[in-house]
Amino acid sequence: MSLSEAFPLLVLAVSLGTGVVIFFLAERRHRLRSALNLGGATLKLVLVGVMLWGVFGQQHYETRYELLPGIDFALRADALGMLFITLSAVLWLLTTLYAIGYLEGSPHRSRFFGFFSLCITATTGIALAGNLLTFFLFYELLTLSTYPLVVHRGTDKALHAGKIYLAYTQAGGAVLLVGIAWLYSLAGNVEFTQGGVLSQFPPGHHAALATIFVLLIAGLGVKAALVPLHGWLPAAMAAPAPVSALLHAVAVVKAGAFGIVRVVYNVYGIEFAADLGLLVPLAIVACVTILYGSLRALVQDDLKKRLAFSTVSQVSYIIVGVAVFGPIGTIGGLVHLVHQGIMKVTLFFCAGNLAETLGVHHVSEMNGVGRRMPWTMAAFTVAAFGLIGVPPMAGFISKWYLGLGALAAHMPWVLGVLVASSLLNAAYLLPILHAAWFKPQEGPWPVETPRGRFETDWRLLGPPLVTALLTVGAGLLAAMPFSPLDWAKLIAAREYLR
């Protein structure tokens, strides 16, 4: 086995190994556990960096193993997978640091970080999966490894959230499995290929392929929180803040959206999917989701719930980018995969800081909070402006390309949806900023627990500041090589200019 064959497996093994060691670590070995966590995450980032450079230079990384006669387990690094894996590796390191600070002094940390690592292992596998079956394998592993995190606190609310989470994701997984099994029975081993693999099928199979497409998207749409399959996401906000970050930005919803990207581009092929007439319905579902999520976010007083509905809306930007035919829309969708991640993780980090330091859980309790926690709220503000799409933040770049892509694909109504959604984003985010910065504090904070020298523990403060900087950087430096936009352009070029 050469190095380039072993590399994807190595990247996977780093996270898995970290997780397994941590599971068997005694509860009180806090320092060792933190060192392992951060060391593993850093090592992984380095390996991903090396692989990123290699993929840029057209280096081929592939691990292959026969799972069943004629069906392979395949891990392969391509440009699209690298986009996702890089995002998750960067956010993973930051989220781990955050989680170490967040969970200080709480019980069952070995269990928590063990599953945390397992969860990122699954995400890595999803990004590197070379065919649909391998993808499914890790997709289900992700469901299983996030469940213990969602119910980590063991409260009735957490257990209830876990039940809803599993009910949705198991049902989605079952539908996905039917779609995949059906596709395999028609087409054999379905490898992810640039431009798709199904276009050579005779027209007699087209009805079946369209049905399979619906099954696949419905299965993946549960994790991507497409309306009406989104119900688990707001319910899961009972989980601790680092887990919310994982669900909303790093792993779970991203896995669903990424799967849809894979199915459209690398299984069906964008042109074949358009020929089958599948893209317009997908665009409509995504647009409905965008508007519905934003409208529901407007009326939530619970901060995390408001952010959760915002995620429902924002993830579908990626789907819109996929569903409008043409390279510009593709760029917009793919770049938003990264941008949504860094912006939303910032917001959830900040929400966690408010809850942990001041006991603030609701928007109505946030008056004057900017004065008490200026750094946290500054990061929050940057990310909120980003989501709204104010230049020069990352979100502006996404919306710009999505809008142009919609016009190029002769779908002007999509542009209308984008504009309406931006207005709604402003309507549910700006009042928060207004209350935090301009309204005076009313009475004492609900539960104030000072943490450390700064406004809160440095491990809680550092990660959102870094991701806020990334939000600005991804927008300002979008034209630089290896920026998310640059990489999305590379993928689009490889996808359309075959």
Next chain:
Amino acid sequence: MAGMQAFVGVDTLPWLIALPLIFASASFLLGPRAARAIAPAGLVIGLLAAVVLAWQVAAGGSQRQALGGWAPPLGIELYADGLTALMLLMTAVVVLPVGLYARVYFERQPGVAGFWPLTWFLIGAMNALYLSADIFNLYVTLELLGLAAVGLIILTGGVQTIAAGMRYLLAALAGSLLYLLGVALLYGAHGTLAIALLAPLLAPAPYAGLAAALMVVGLLVKSALFPLHFWLPPAHGGAAAPVSALLSALVIKASFYLLLRLWLDLFGTISTAAAGQLLGWLGAAAILWGSVLALRQEKLKMLVAYSTVAQIGYLFLLFPLVTHTGAGAATSALAGGVMQALSHAAAKSAMFLAVGNMILSSARDDIASIDGLSARHPTSLFAFAMAGVSLMGLPPSGGFVAKWLLLQAALVAGQWWWIGVIIGGGLLTAAYVLQVLRCAFMPAPRGKIFQPVPRTLEFSALALAVVSLALGFVATGPLALLTGHRS
């Protein structure tokens, strides 16, 4: 592999039967302490013998051996093909950790002196059944197996399981009697009992149909297929944990294997698509009924026992898909059914052992009493969860491979209705497995005392759970053995 060349000429077949019987006698004669001491060695040798046989079949094709040099129809012949080798291997792999578990579990219960002789006897009967090639010897081994199983239930379960054990005994006797009637009919008509000689003689005729129906129904009783499962939950739920593991994981599979063997090798000319469909629908009903009842149980072991009722149903989904369908569908279906048997053996034994640990620790048997267990016994809970993953058919696990192959068979054969059954059963399984996990994740009430559980017990359960998941990665090996070496 070069070292394996030395085994080419070894007569493994009779040894696989003789070895457990020698250990049974030794355990009986030398007493419980010595029995406990020699058990690990015997289990390891048994595993080695099964591995050697599997290798011989893989390298040299199916093996036949006439005992005493008398060929059938006069003498007794032993026969092993890929399917046989897999079943023997399954038995050996499961009994090793279960045996190690039982050594510790029964350490403080000197009253169960009969455990080792009976267990060895059980293993010998199972191995003999897998290796038999004529329908009367199969009857004898089936009967011996049933008696050993009833003995183990009553011996280890205490007074309250005597009724369950007797019910099991009656069901087992009724099942064997029906089977024996079928055997008599066939012997009367053709004068031979060897499957290989009988198969070409069989043609559609009323007596043959009746004989086949009697034998099949008899075996359905023994396999506890819905609606003939009534005896199973109290018997499997009432026995001691390691005995439950043996019964649910292995004993059930013996009668299923026999049915499969007859269906494929003997009834090929007289089986009808409708009969296959009927078996499939009974399987579907078992999945639904077993899962729903598992969901409604309040006792841990009863939940796991009803889960067995449901999982047996999956085994029978292979019959409609192998009967008069194309070669592609039939190959997938057979592979799927056998993978289900193998992965269920590992997963269910892991689950019974893990549940045994939970009960030892909290000293109670109801699901609600395990709150806080996730913090105190993560290893046992993890074993339970991993076994659950395999039973649900989620990847990566043997259960997933089984489900995938059955799905493919259903799609290729155009029998799409089984897809709903397979998927729906998986979701129901998830629901009852989750019920246990959910309770285990709840915080323990203040002052709750957990008894310590020896490490051997926890790691035996974990080892079997790992096997059930690992089957998902190494499935090509067993499948090559199965499909490459059918007579």
